[in-house]
Amino acid sequence: xxxxxxxxxxxxxxxxxxxxxxxxxxxxxxxxxxxxxxxxxxxxxxxxxxxxxxxxxxxxxxxxxxxxxxxxxxxxxxxxxxxxxxxxxxxxxxxxxxxxxxxxxxxxx
Amino acid sequence: xxxxxxxxxxxxxxxxxxxxxxxxxxxxxxxxxxxxxxxxxxxxxxxxxxxxxxxxxxxxxxxxxxxxxxxxxxxxxxxxxxxxxxxxxxxxxxxxxxxxxxxxxxxxxxxxx
Numbered sequence: 108x109x110x111x112x113x114x115x116x117x118x119x120x121x122x123x124x125x126x127x128x129x130x131x132x133x134x135x136x137x138x139x140x141x142x143x144x145x146x147x148x149x150x151x152x153x154x155x156x157x158x159x160x161x162x163x164x165x166x167x168x169x170x171x172x173x174x175x176x177x178x179x180x181x182x183x184x185x186x187x188x189x190x191x192x193x194x195x196x197x198x199x200x201x202x203x204x205x206x207x208x209x210x211x212x213x214x215x216x
Numbered sequence: 217x218x219x220x221x222x223x224x225x226x227x228x229x230x231x232x233x234x235x236x237x238x239x240x241x242x243x244x245x246x247x248x249x250x251x252x253x254x255x256x257x258x259x260x261x262x263x264x265x266x267x268x269x270x271x272x273x274x275x276x277x278x279x280x281x282x283x284x285x286x287x288x289x290x291x292x293x294x295x296x297x298x299x300x301x302x303x304x305x306x307x308x309x310x311x312x313x314x315x316x317x318x319x320x321x322x323x324x325x326x327x328x329x
Contacts, residue, residue: 139316148304149322150220150306150308150321151306151308151318153319156316156317203272203274203275204261206251206261207259208256208257209258
């Protein structure tokens, strides 16, 4: 089961782009990389998922280098409502998931 | 509305008194899972189920039981709760092997005294 390492916390000003990097050195061939967002006292919410290169949706972009040992979640022009904890997950085909402690993002006015 | 529901949302109980936290999803998802969340430890997986009658241990299964008799329900059972099981519990579901997008319930805050 591949585990992940993320920064514990980050601060950003409103309107800036935020990049959160996750390290997953033991990622397996069949693993996908998934990011979740969690607000206090709520369950996590799916943001984006990818296998390699770049994935973009209406909320974020996910960049995955060729070796797949890391990934970067990019949030464009963050607002105060983006203040949350962000989790990077690497899932194997057994569907066992390791969330870790995530990255606490604080957006400053 | 597609959702995962949990009951109860809040529970205070005493050591050793058996309890069950229910989880139900209306999305016909094959995969369901239970997590606990504790300050400084993040979310940790307790048990998961790939389909009916198929369950497996996650990272922290000790002191918990689960069952999956129906596709929509995945109850979490604490046979003899202890104070170290005081936590915030989340149930989640997903389509299964074809999708890693999990839908989470609202959470159950359990206090064991």
